[in-house]
Amino acid sequence: MSTFHPLRVTAVDRLTDDAVALTLAVPDELRPLYRYEPGQHIALRRSRTAGDAHAATTEVRRTYSLCDPAPPADGDAPATLRIGIRGVEGGDFSGYALKELAAGDSVDVLPPAGRFVLQPRPGRFAAVVGGSGITPVLSIASTLLAREPEARFCLLRSDRSTASTMFLEEVADLKDRYPGRFHLVTALSREETQSGLPTGRLDEKRLTGLLPSLLSVPDIDGWYLCGPLGLVEGAAGALRGLGVPRARIHQEIFHVTEAPRAETAGSRSPDADVRAATVTATLDGRSGHWPMDDGESVLETVLRHRSDAPFACKGGVCGTCRVRLVSGEVRMDRNYALEPEELTAGYVLACQSHPVTPAVEVDFDG
Missing domain, CATH: 2.40.30.10 (Translation factors)
Structure with missing residues (x-):
């Protein structure tokens, strides 16, 4: 662990x-x-x-x-x-x-974690990022271009102004180093520019019209979306509308502020939470079985007995507390970290999971 x-x-x-x-x-x-x-x-x-x-x-x-x-x-x-x-x-x-x-x-x-990654390989890749969403994509793009000479990368980044743009010099260096393989497009929401895109936010409607004018959307092997929730959801919606398969879209959310939205891992209604539930958890090869207090998440119950349980944001964003649901059913308040295939494979976020069956078993090691 x-x-x-x-x-x-x-x-x-x-x-x-x-x-x-x-x-x-x-x-x-x-x-x-x-x-x-x-x-x-x-x-x-x-x-x-x-x-x-x-x-x-x-x-x-x-x-x-x-x-x-x-x-x-x-x-x-x-x-x-x-x-x-x-x-x-x-x-x-x-x-x-x-x-x-x-x-x-x-x-x-903590040691590194996360599944928002790109193994360097030949192909065409693109990213839509907002604000600090540039941070993982900077590493992804620079590594890809350095290690794979047959790869190309298009970066569409959105920021409030030039002065608020993170890693401005590092991205410009990529453009200079790989002029034929790295394409940079910048959109500013609060500053007029002499070149580049017109001022304004990148929402779903704008991206739907913009992306096909920048690159051949069907030829992109992987899309990487990172930034605030509104931008990422807008970009994902635009890509789906343009016919991009879900498997080619990868996303990571930064800083969610709105109220949670419930998602149920199982067939029961979000109103069917069980008050006198118990949770069994396997962590670092050791298992425990504990009663849950009213309103507690699975993570909160485990932390009362195992302070070494992994977590970070407690907001359903980072995925640090991902566990495999071995048995029982849970309702997640929100999920911005797990991909659909992970949910299908039985993974949930412990920090967002509430029982809808009397007994729930999870595996932090799974």
């Missing part, structure tokens, strides 16, 4: 007024553990005490995508990890990273 390890901060580079790139050193003995695929993310943890010295200490966890434009060679273990962090209003961790973290500090970090 993955556990947190303290990694030393070696650099905090200012990208924009509200974003930084954080570089973390990986000790020699931990390098194999932190080997990653381009597009994956890491979870960071800090302890925070509210109020005076006698107040309770709470734990804050957040996930951030690895964004090194020059990741280690295939199979090599990394000496450093680099992530991009954009400030979120009221954000406990992003505010800490932007205002307090400095070189020499230590941060607790």
